[in-house]
Amino acid sequence: MEVKCRYCGQETVVKNGKAPNGLQRFHCQACRRYFQVEYRYNGHKPGTAQRIVDMAFNGSGVRDTSRVLGISKDTVIRRLKKISPRPGEQSTASYR
């Protein structure tokens, strides 16, 4: 996973444990700042896909779902597209 520093844009970034909210935390060795990354990471957390589906079935819109789960609208839409199309085919195969 390629991570760039959100402040200086360098790739001199190392993992630095997790923040209290569960997000991956990173430390930039160039500017020595800390920051969190939620894109991608959250979308692939086990259980998130299921929660997206649950919320959709409960009538939550894409915007609500992305806000509650803390993931991007794109992630929600992509996940829903993967789940709906073919009956009988489970979406777990596309998991990374």
Ligand SMILES: [Zn+2]
């Ligand atoms: Zn930096």
